[in-house]
Amino acid sequence: MTTSINKSFHVDHPVDQVWNNLTDPNKIVLCVPGAHLTEQVDENNYKGGVELKFGPVKAKYDGVITFVERDAMGKKMVLNGKGNDSKGKGNAEMTMSGQLTEKDGGTDVNVTMEINVSGMLAQFGSRLINDVSNQVFDQFVSNFKAQLSGGEVDSTLSAGSLVGGVIKGIFGKK
Amino acid sequence: MIVDSPFTIDNSPIKIIYQLFNANNMIQCKTSKAISGMGHSMKRKEDARFLHGKGNFVDDIKLPGMLYMDIVRSPYAYAKIKSINIEEAMKVPGVAAVVTGKDLEKYGLHWMPTLMSDTQMVLPTDTVMYQSQEVAAVIATSRYAARDGREAVKVEYEPMKPVIDPYKSLEPGAPVLRTDKPGKKDNHIWHWQAGDKEKTEKVFAEADVVVKQQMYIPRIHVVSIETCGCVADYHKVNNHLTMYMTTQAPHAIRTVIALVAGHVGLTEEKIRVISPDIGGGFGGKVPVYPGYVIAIAVSFLTGAPVKWIEDRSENLQADSFARDYHITAEMAGTKDGKIQATRFKILADHGYTDAAANPSKFPVGLFSVGTGSYDYDTAFMEADAVYTNKPPGGVAYRCSFRVTEAVQAIERITDIFAKKVGKDPAQLRMENFIKKEDFPWKSPTGWIYDSGDYHAGLKKVMDVVGYDALRKEQAEKRARGELMGIGLSTFTEIVGAGPSKDFDILGIKMFDSAEIRVHPTGKAIARFGTKSQGQGHETTYAQIVAEVLGIPAENIQVEEGDTDTAPYGLGTYASRSTPTAGAAAAVAAKKLVDKARKIAAYLLEVSEDDLEWEPGKFWVKGAPEKTKTIQEIVFAAYTNHPQGMEAGFEATHYYDPPNLTFPSGAYICIVDIDKETGGIHVRRFVAIDDCGHIINPMIVQGQVHGGLTQGIAPAMYEELIYDDDGNILNGTLMDYLVPTAVESPKWETGHTVTPSPHHPIGAKGVGESPTVGAPPAIANAIIDALSPYGITHLDIPITPFKVWKALKEKGAI
Numbered sequence: 013m014t015t016s017i018n019k020s021f022h023v024d025h026p027v028d029q030v031w032n033n034l035t036d037p038n039k040i041v042l043c044v045p046g047a048h049l050t051e052q053v054d055e056n057n058y059k060g061g062v063e064l065k066f067g068p069v070k071a072k073y074d075g076v077i078t079f080v081e082r083d084a085m086g087k088k089m090v091l092n093g094k095g096n097d098s099k100g101k102g103n104a105e106m107t108m109s110g111q112l113t114e115k116d117g118g119t120d121v122n123v124t125m126e127i128n129v130s131g132m133l134a135q136f137g138s139r140l141i142n143d144v145s146n147q148v149f150d151q152f153v154s155n156f157k158a159q160l161s162g163g164e165v166d167s168t169l170s171a172g173s174l175v176g177g178v179i180k181g182i183f184g185k186k
Numbered sequence: 187m188i189v190d191s192p193f194t195i196d197n198s199p200i201k202i203i204y205q206l207f208n209a210n211n212m213i214q215c216k217t218s219k220a221i222s223g224m225g226h227s228m229k230r231k232e233d234a235r236f237l238h239g240k241g242n243f244v245d246d247i248k249l250p251g252m253l254y255m256d257i258v259r260s261p262y263a264y265a266k267i268k269s270i271n272i273e274e275a276m277k278v279p280g281v282a283a284v285v286t287g288k289d290l291e292k293y294g295l296h297w298m299p300t301l302m303s304d305t306q307m308v309l310p311t312d313t314v315m316y317q318s319q320e321v322a323a324v325i326a327t328s329r330y331a332a333r334d335g336r337e338a339v340k341v342e343y344e345p346m347k348p349v350i351d352p353y354k355s356l357e358p359g360a361p362v363l364r365t366d367k368p369g370k371k372d373n374h375i376w377h378w379q380a381g382d383k384e385k386t387e388k389v390f391a392e393a394d395v396v397v398k399q400q401m402y403i404p405r406i407h408v409v410s411i412e413t414c415g416c417v418a419d420y421h422k423v424n425n426h427l428t429m430y431m432t433t434q435a436p437h438a439i440r441t442v443i444a445l446v447a448g449h450v451g452l453t454e455e456k457i458r459v460i461s462p463d464i465g466g467g468f469g470g471k472v473p474v475y476p477g478y479v480i481a482i483a484v485s486f487l488t489g490a491p492v493k494w495i496e497d498r499s500e501n502l503q504a505d506s507f508a509r510d511y512h513i514t515a516e517m518a519g520t521k522d523g524k525i526q527a528t529r530f531k532i533l534a535d536h537g538y539t540d541a542a543a544n545p546s547k548f549p550v551g552l553f554s555v556g557t558g559s560y561d562y563d564t565a566f567m568e569a570d571a572v573y574t575n576k577p578p579g580g581v582a583y584r585c586s587f588r589v590t591e592a593v594q595a596i597e598r599i600t601d602i603f604a605k606k607v608g609k610d611p612a613q614l615r616m617e618n619f620i621k622k623e624d625f626p627w628k629s630p631t632g633w634i635y636d637s638g639d640y641h642a643g644l645k646k647v648m649d650v651v652g653y654d655a656l657r658k659e660q661a662e663k664r665a666r667g668e669l670m671g672i673g674l675s676t677f678t679e680i681v682g683a684g685p686s687k688d689f690d691i692l693g694i695k696m697f698d699s700a701e702i703r704v705h706p707t708g709k710a711i712a713r714f715g716t717k718s719q720g721q722g723h724e725t726t727y728a729q730i731v732a733e734v735l736g737i738p739a740e741n742i743q744v745e746e747g748d749t750d751t752a753p754y755g756l757g758t759y760a761s762r763s764t765p766t767a768g769a770a771a772a773v774a775a776k777k778l779v780d781k782a783r784k785i786a787a788y789l790l791e792v793s794e795d796d797l798e799w800e801p802g803k804f805w806v807k808g809a810p811e812k813t814k815t816i817q818e819i820v821f822a823a824y825t826n827h828p829q830g831m832e833a834g835f836e837a838t839h840y841y842d843p844p845n846l847t848f849p850s851g852a853y854i855c856i857v858d859i860d861k862e863t864g865g866i867h868v869r870r871f872v873a874i875d876d877c878g879h880i881i882n883p884m885i886v887q888g889q890v891h892g893g894l895t896q897g898i899a900p901a902m903y904e905e906l907i908y909d910d911d912g913n914i915l916n917g918t919l920m921d922y923l924v925p926t927a928v929e930s931p932k933w934e935t936g937h938t939v940t941p942s943p944h945h946p947i948g949a950k951g952v953g954e955s956p957t958v959g960a961p962p963a964i965a966n967a968i969i970d971a972l973s974p975y976g977i978t979h980l981d982i983p984i985t986p987f988k989v990w991k992a993l994k995e996k997g998a999i
Binding site for chain 2: 096097098101129130132135
């Protein structure tokens with residue numbers, strides 16, 4: 013099943029600095045909760061993994077991360093990551109597109125994530141998947157901002173807070 | 187054709203029952219409360235142990251040295267298995283073995299037949315065909331170790347693009363899924379048809395009015411409280427298997443096991459199937475699931491008992507689904523509302539294999555009863571079944587083989603027709619009903635409806651709700667822009683499968699049986715080939731025997747579910763227990779009355795013709811003080827029986843019904859809909875059922891309440907949803923909405939009594955009528971509420987979102 017999330021946010025940092033962070037695999041991957049890089053294959057391809065834990069369900073995806081597009085002039089990038097759960101519980105694919113625009117000395121960031129999961133995680137049902145993806149995305153944004161300001165990045169994924177957040181999200185909806 | 191009841195002997199106790207019941211439509215009890223025969227609301231005998239937590243379900247069974255099994259399942263709907271690595275799993279403390287398809291292949295146990303004579307993998311050797319399919323089994327010394335072991339099994343898959351949409355599955359060029367079948371070139375399973383095609387086409391071509399509606403009866407699940415499971419206990423020394431399992435048909439299962447495993451030495455006399463207490467079956471516990479077979483195989487190989495119990499998600503995701511019919515329904519008639527013909531075209535999505543549980547000759551079950559309660563003579567129906575990458579099934583979920591689908595189609599299209607000709611749906615039904623005096627009535631598809639009084643049922647339910655006043659209220663509300671709907675369903679069921687001429691499962695005829703043994707002190711044990719899953723057989727069967735024989739129901743112990751002790755029968759599903767085994771009980775008891783008469787004549791030293799009988803005693807005509815009670819007679823059968831007569835007091839009967847029975851019902855549902863949110867409030871629901879003679883009114887009412895709740899479920903809440911990749915999107919009860927007490931309206935119930943003329947006690951069966959009849963009443967009510975805005979149909983489940991969206995599209999909000 014496919015889930016798509018689009019978010020825009022503004023940072024006070026100059027567009028070139030934001031671009032460098034966004035397109036540096038060692039920095040961007042650190043902002044994705046639970047993700048790590050293990051090996052650089054070539055200029056655009058990396059090997060790595062993502063570990064996710066939603067309450068009782070653990071999934072560990074080993075896979076390949078590819079920069080499909082890095083347009084420094086247009087400040088547009090597309091990153092694709094896909095992997096299989098190491099225990100055969102399913103696979104996941106994520107395509108992230110980022111577009112930067114200079115504004116008031118800072119930068120407007122527009123990010124779209126398209127996530128496609130099969131197997132165990134898909135069985136959560138669309139409702140939970142959306143909420144979990146949103147939580148992960150929010151954590152990514154706050155990490156990304158912290159990194160730009162030279163702050164600490166929390167790349168671990170707290171199962172308790174994640175599921176708690178989702179449950180709060182479901183019941184807090186109006 | 188109708189065959190006369192086997193009870194033609196004058197003075198038969200059965201005849202007496204008839205006369206009393208037929209006097210008027212009220213339930214009259216012929217026996218005293220002490221005897222508690224038919225018509226008494228006797229409290230359920232089985233409830234004491236359930237209320238005290240002393241039931242004995244499969245998961246309560248613990249045997250010395252028992253191993254536990256858990257199952258690795260596929261995350262993909264369609265994938266090649268590249269490798270299965272069990273190394274890590276074997277390191278988990280307590281894990282004893284991991285069984286794969288390749289292991290079973292060595293013994294020829296990796297495939298099994300389905301009840302529909304299709305084939306199904308037990309465990310795959312190379313390809314998985316649906317999400318949650320069994321891939322490997324982990325055997326361990328505890329349940330927790332088995333689950334940990336399951337997590338540690340590594341399976342490498344190569345996913346393939348699955349076929350999920352049944353229409354696309356039939357398109358030329360669609361990938362052929364069942365490559366295991368030599369020469370199979372498409373995904374088509376079978377074609378079925380009934381009725382007269384040419385005549386139907388002619389009537390349709392010449393009719394004043396023709397209406398047509400495409401409708402989907404969604405894939406749902408029975409969601410019984412207890413999931414499926416078993417304990418397989420094979421003793422190597424004795425070469426004997428005891429199989430404790432959640433099955434609605436223990437005898438049939440024993441025969442199937444013997445057929446599948448005979449080649450490894452497990453022949454039928456070496457197999458004992460015990461179906462202990464069951465926490466709901468609803469058709470989901472009729473099929474043979476791979477888990478049962480794997481447990482047997484592992485117990486056979488290890489010599490240890492093996493327990494397998496599904497968890498809730500496994501049950502919902504992998505066990506047999508129900509429904510999943512795409513139907514094109516058409517009705518032709520005159521402009522003043524006379525129905526002339528119907529036509530139905532079905533596409534049946536069976537998933538990976540046809541694992542339905544229908545009688546062999548009926549691939550669409552008894553769908554052909556879908557011409558309904560209306561008097562016309564022309565119909566044509568056809569169906570095609572297809573394979574897709576979804577779990578297999580097509581079980582008869584609390585309905586007699588696809589009758590729910592049929593009733594939804596006919597009752598929806600009847601409403602659409604009524605709307606088209608501008609008639610009130612109640613009036614149109616009244617004008618088209620088969621008349622009481624026209625029974626037995628031959629339907630356009632060849633069924634002989636045994637009896638019915640449809641006008642009386644509809645009139646009664648209309649009186650209870652105050653139909654005319656409701657229509658007036660509705661008109662006033664509509665003038666104010668408020669949404670109120672009144673929905674009807676006047677359905678005919680077909681149950682009690684079935685006559686051996688037409689009905690069998692894997693060749694075994696669908697009779698059922700009863701064996702009554704009366705002990706010297708006048709207390710009895712009665713055993714049956716059926717199996718209660720909550721229906722209350724221990725009480726109702728005892729009441730049937732009490733009715734005929736006069737031994738208090740309280741003193742009759744009913745036993746089912748053990749193939750070593752019970753007589754052979756095909757089990758409990760499709761509302762068949764009362765029509766078949768209930769009848770067998772009445773006939774067997776009647777045989778005992780005949781024997782009792784001989785003993786009484788001997789004891790009283792009179793001729794048999796000089797005796798009068800009422801359940802419980804014989805007396806000499808004109809000398810009522812000269813009496814022998816049934817207890818005295820039974821004692822004499824063991825202590826002082828006439829010379830030349832066989833001693834003892836036992837009887838067995840295998841009842842082969844001459845026809846099916848045709849219960850009916852008239853339901854009205856009233857809904858109020860919030861225009862702004864689409865929220866649907868069921869204000870009232872009144873169900874008038876006619877199941878012939880009622881054995882225990884309290885149990886019937888309970889059955890109807892449960893059935894109605896399982897009727898509102900698909901009408902408003904339940905549907906198993908799959909995405910294009912074959913992922914189930916609501917595979918837990920968090921997302922799959924089962925109605926609870928909160929969602930259930932107050933069910934109002936009542937009855938009319940039109941006995942079955944061919945059944946020994948005139949009963950018809952009731953377990954499924956409400957599940958079958960409720961969904962169209964609810965759907966019709968909702969559509970009726972929305973009709974001022976030009977909305978003529980919505981597929982079930984009709985959710986607030988669907989209502990809101992339809993209103994939005996029509997510009998109503």
